[in-house]
Amino acid sequence: MSxxxxxxPKDFKGIHIHFVGIKGTGCTALVEILVSxxxxxxxxxxxxxxxxxxxxxxxxxxxxxxxENNITNEVQFxxxxxxxxxDKNPDLIAAVKKGVPCLLYSEALGKVSETAYxxxxxxxxxxTTTTGLCGTLLKGLKLNAQVLAGSVIKSFGDxxxxxxxxxxxxxxxxxxxxxxxxxxxxCEYQRHFMAFAPKKIILTSVxxxxxxxxxxxxxxxxxxxxxxxxxxxxxxxxYCADDKGACEVAAIVKAKRADIHEIPYGTSxxxxxxxxxxxxxxxxxxxxxxxxxEFALCVPGVxxxxxxxxxxxxxxxxxxxxxxxxxxxxxxxKNSLRLFAGGKRRSEITGRATxxxxxxxxxxxxxxxxxxxxxxxxxxxxxxxxxRKIIVDFMSHxxxxxxxxxxxxxxxxxxxxxxxxNKIYGSAREDASAANVTGETLAEHTAKxxxxxxxxxxxxxxxxxxxxxxxxKCECKDGYLVVTMGAxxxxxxxxxxxxxxxxxxx
Numbered sequence: 311m312s313x314x315x316x317x318x319p320k321d322f323k324g325i326h327i328h329f330v331g332i333k334g335t336g337c338t339a340l341v342e343i344l345v346s347x348x349x350x351x352x353x354x355x356x357x358x359x360x361x362x363x364x365x366x367x368x369x370x371x372x373x374x375x376x377x378e379n380n381i382t383n384e385v386q387f388x389x390x391x392x393x394x395x396x397d398k399n400p401d402l403i404a405a406v407k408k409g410v411p412c413l414l415y416s417e418a419l420g421k422v423s424e425t426a427y428x429x430x431x432x433x434x435x436x437x438t439t440t441t442g443l444c445g446t447l448l449k450g451l452k453l454n455a456q457v458l459a460g461s462v463i464k465s466f467g468d469x470x471x472x473x474x475x476x477x478x479x480x481x482x483x484x485x486x487x488x489x490x491x492x493x494x495x496x497c498e499y500q501r502h503f504m505a506f507a508p509k510k511i512i513l514t515s516v517x518x519x520x521x522x523x524x525x526x527x528x529x530x531x532x533x534x535x536x537x538x539x540x541x542x543x544x545x546x547x548x549y550c551a552d553d554k555g556a557c558e559v560a561a562i563v564k565a566k567r568a569d570i571h572e573i574p575y576g577t578s579x580x581x582x583x584x585x586x587x588x589x590x591x592x593x594x595x596x597x598x599x600x601x602x603x604e605f606a607l608c609v610p611g612v613x614x615x616x617x618x619x620x621x622x623x624x625x626x627x628x629x630x631x632x633x634x635x636x637x638x639x640x641x642x643x644k645n646s647l648r649l650f651a652g653g654k655r656r657s658e659i660t661g662r663a664t665x666x667x668x669x670x671x672x673x674x675x676x677x678x679x680x681x682x683x684x685x686x687x688x689x690x691x692x693x694x695x696x697x698r699k700i701i702v703d704f705m706s707h708x709x710x711x712x713x714x715x716x717x718x719x720x721x722x723x724x725x726x727x728x729x730x731x732n733k734i735y736g737s738a739r740e741d742a743s744a745a746n747v748t749g750e751t752l753a754e755h756t757a758k759x760x761x762x763x764x765x766x767x768x769x770x771x772x773x774x775x776x777x778x779x780x781x782x783k784c785e786c787k788d789g790y791l792v793v794t795m796g797a798x799x800x801x802x803x804x805x806x807x808x809x810x811x812x813x814x815x816x
């Protein structure tokens with residue numbers, strides 16, 4: 311049976327689904343979605359403990375070791391991470407042998423999307439935060455909705471999923487018979503998002519990335535075009551008018567499909583979602599959106615104002631689909647937005663400490679791994695923390711991305727006072743020995759644009775350097791901001807420094 315012919319039931323109650331690679335963020339989030347709809351879940355993974363273990367344990371789910379014995383006669387579907395293959399993983403080999411339908415995570419997500427009025431959030435960067443913002447807004451509205459993000463979102467209750475299905479207010483008014491909405495982060499890598507069935511799409515950004523799969527910019531741009539063309543007649547493409555690539559995709563889509571309703575947002579946009587940037591004050595940044603008035607956001611960066619506006623546009627479009635008015639929900643939108651506090655590894659404040667000299671140190675960890683994301687995120691920190699000395703530790707992810715975007719990366723750290731570059735965090739899908747670039751290469755190029763760039767390949771070296779820097783009396787009145795940034799595991803650098811300051815010993 312081909313995966314195209316596999317149908318998920320609309321009612322998952324009692325359906326036994328086994329996950330291979332259950333600890334992956336996407337798989338864990340999908341587990342939450344399916345458990346909430348009554349599915350019976352088992353799963354397997356490596357023994358190493360991940361932050362997702364805590365989420366799974368809330369549902370009394372504990373990852374099993376990989377084994378053919380996991381595929382019992384009761385298992386009706388198998389969902390697996392792209393990290394595992396049908397010809398090598400024992401669970402998958404057994405499932406194929408027994409004729410149990412097996413779907414990649416992205417395929418399963420697509421099947422779930424077919425059971426609801428679904429919206430996909432996509433873009434080279436910003437999609438996780440934007441999805442988290444969407445869920446935060448929808449949580450405060452009378453909408454029958456579930457939202458799946460690619461990371462733990464604080465305002466979801468430290469979960470990857472916001473579940474507002476069949477929610478009831480204090481007056482016991484149920485809206486379980488209204489439009490059932492499903493919003494999910496959808497990934498462009500290997501065109502995974504093509505399995506999704508969107509009724510609405512948010513497009514945050516389009517740039518060259520994933521060069522191992524998309525050798526040219528046109529390759530990745532065309533993938534986004536094809537995804538947007540999946541929209542049914544008359545449905546909405548919400549795109550960032552401040553992003554050149556997103557505008558190019560929208561223009562191509564419009565030329566091919568004039569029936570798709572395009573909604574631009576941004577400082578360059580005209581219409582309902584034109585952004586006017588306001589002041590940054592008391593840990594909030596203020597901005598106005600069209601005629602909807604002023605909003606406040608408690609996470610840094612103009613890029614996050616754009617992300618928030620995309621979420622506002624989607625929320626309003628969904629309210630309209632549900633027959634509700636904007637006027638009745640505008641205050642709820644504004645109040646809900648203030649509750650957004652980011653997600654895991656998305657401008658996540660991981661700790662605070664004080665040096666022996668009495669200087670305050672704030673630690674932030676962020677997943678930014680594309681030059682644009684690095685640049686805009688650091689600019690946001692500079693605006694939010696104007697009186698702190700910013701030290702960033704960066705670990706570039708994949709040799710192919712680093713080589714293709716070397717000069718862009720090198721020029722992306724201008725908002726930091728000190729830049730520490732680690733060795734490259736490689737990918738299993740590339741040959742590191744054939745690479746013509748290293749972390750040291752990146753540090754050398756960064757030094758052409760930044761006077762305080764340092765190569766510290768290993769985490770112990772990087773931590774020791776940062777400890778030395780913050781041991782000095784800080785010339786900035788509020789102290790230091792230590793940022794670990796990248797898609798690798800250099801968050802460990804920040805943890806080492808924080809533990810040292812707090813006297814934590816192993």
